[in-house]
Amino acid sequence: MANITVYSTPTCPWCKKVKMFLDTNKVAYKDLNVASDVAARKEMVKKSGQMGVPVLDIDGHIVIGYDEPKLKELLKI
Amino acid sequence: MYDLIIIGGGPAGLTAAVYAARKLIKTLLISQDLGGQVNETLRIENYMGYQFVEGPELIEKFNKQVTQYPLEQKVGSKVSSVSRLDCHFEVKTESGETFQSKAVILATGKRSRSLNVPGEAEYRGKGVSYCAICDAPVFTGMKVAVIGGGNSALEASYDLIKMAEHVYIVSLTPLTGDPITINRIKDARNLTILLEHQVEKIEGDKFVEAVHIKNIKTGERKRLEVAGIFVEIGLVPNSEPVKEIAALNQWGEVKVSTTCETGVPGLFAAGDVTDTPEKQIVIAAGEGAKAALQADRYIRNLGG
Numbered sequence: 139m140a141n142i143t144v145y146s147t148p149t150c151p152w153c154k155k156v157k158m159f160l161d162t163n164k165v166a167y168k169d170l171n172v173a174s175d176v177a178a179r180k181e182m183v184k185k186s187g188q189m190g191v192p193v194l195d196i197d198g199h200i201v202i203g204y205d206e207p208k209l210k211e212l213l214k215i
Numbered sequence: 216m217y218d219l220i221i222i223g224g225g226p227a228g229l230t231a232a233v234y235a236a237r238k239l240i241k242t243l244l245i246s247q248d249l250g251g252q253v254n255e256t257l258r259i260e261n262y263m264g265y266q267f268v269e270g271p272e273l274i275e276k277f278n279k280q281v282t283q284y285p286l287e288q289k290v291g292s293k294v295s296s297v298s299r300l301d302c303h304f305e306v307k308t309e310s311g312e313t314f315q316s317k318a319v320i321l322a323t324g325k326r327s328r329s330l331n332v333p334g335e336a337e338y339r340g341k342g343v344s345y346c347a348i349c350d351a352p353v354f355t356g357m358k359v360a361v362i363g364g365g366n367s368a369l370e371a372s373y374d375l376i377k378m379a380e381h382v383y384i385v386s387l388t389p390l391t392g393d394p395i396t397i398n399r400i401k402d403a404r405n406l407t408i409l410l411e412h413q414v415e416k417i418e419g420d421k422f423v424e425a426v427h428i429k430n431i432k433t434g435e436r437k438r439l440e441v442a443g444i445f446v447e448i449g450l451v452p453n454s455e456p457v458k459e460i461a462a463l464n465q466w467g468e469v470k471v472s473t474t475c476e477t478g479v480p481g482l483f484a485a486g487d488v489t490d491t492p493e494k495q496i497v498i499a500a501g502e503g504a505k506a507a508l509q510a511d512r513y514i515r516n517l518g519g
């Protein structure tokens with residue numbers, strides 16, 4: 139099983155879409171809310187060089203935004 | 216050769232797909248993504264049948280309804296041009312594929328307008344954002360600029376004044392948003408409103424550090440130190456693929472008749488990309504249905 143972290147905000151539709159995709163494919167993940175979790179926010183910006191959500195960390199591979207082809211490739215779906 | 220190619224997978228295109236499939240016409244749906252602008256909202260309260268539904272959820276339902284029919288879909292492809300040859304159409308994608316059909320429905324909707332200034336593309340996601348509801352919290356405690364003066368700019372500012380250190384609204388025109396929205400923000404202590412200012416460039420290092428603006432009346436230039444720039448300057452229609460063959464209005468929307476005809480026989484258009492008044496999901500869906508029924512009639516009249 140891949141180790142997956144989703145950095146998201148509760149009001150972000152694309153984050154919802156990413157989580158729906160993972161749920162539909164029965165992939166487990168850790169969801170960090172960067173709106174309230176300051177440490178997670180800093181970690182996300184540092185890891186990804188991005189100031190926007192969603193960001194995913196899949197075993198060290200960073201995926202920016204809702205990128206379905208990339209997710210399928212990394213998760214071998 | 217397909218009977219019909221539907222371009223666009225938003226409410227208009229997906230509804231057209233269901234109607235076309237039920238008419239048993241050989242159809243191909245080509246779209247960059249599934250859902251279009253509906254993916255950009257978590258609060259829909261005016262689509263019939265749902266008191267409340269989130270955009271991604273509504274689109275999943277739409278897509279389930281589409282995929283119960285045997286219909287070809289190419290999602291992830293961008294159409295670059297539609298041309299009319301003799302009695303059929305040729306649809307080209309950016310990746311170089313071509314498809315032919317007897318009729319076409321253009322349902323490509325709208326996209327956020329960009330500023331078209333140096334630094335904008337480079338710093339996209341690195342301080343430049345087109346989704347305030349998504350990214351606002353990432354800028355907690357920082358200085359930000361919101362570009363635009365309409366409702367979406369004012370709503371973004373309303374969210375941002377609660378978390379940012381300072382918010383600048385930079386607008387080319389006086390504020391055009393609803394007075395009630397203006398009243399909600401205008402007394403905020405961490406807000407500066409700069410009217411009749413134009414954005415000239417965005418600069419930074421790894422992330423955005425400043426935006427350069429110019430007063431269009433006096434010519435005076437300013438540099439605002441900000442970490443975030445929220446671009447909220449409206450939408451533009453994705454009518455580029457048909458701009459050589461169909462008539463567009465002054466905003467670039469495809470002109471259509473009440474039956475979704477464009478004036479080019481066999482080319483129909485539906486939803487936000489057209490000059491049909493009011494841009495709403497229920498309207499785009501209704502127009503998509505109408506376009507598919509008209510296209511079916513057109514294809515049957517061709518015979519063969």
Ligand SMILES: Cc1cc2nc3c(=O)[nH]c(=O)nc-3n(C[C@H](O)[C@H](O)[C@H](O)COP(=O)(O)OP(=O)(O)OC[C@H]3O[C@@H](n4cnc5c(N)ncnc54)[C@H](O)[C@@H]3O)c2cc1C
Nearest residue numbers: 223224225226227247248251252294324325486487495496
């Ligand atoms: C933030 C926000 C909130 C909104 N809230 C509401 C609301 O609460 N209620 C409501 O009714 N409406 C709402 N709307 C408006 C509504 O989303 C639109 O009216 C509706 O989505 C229009 O549908 P459409 O199918 O015409 O176009 P779109 O939804 O724009 O879909 C266009 C489709 O075409 C595709 N496409 C574009 N160009 C190409 C190309 N060259 N090649 C291939 N594919 C292409 C896109 O990928 C997309 O799939 C909202 C819009 C926004 C932005």
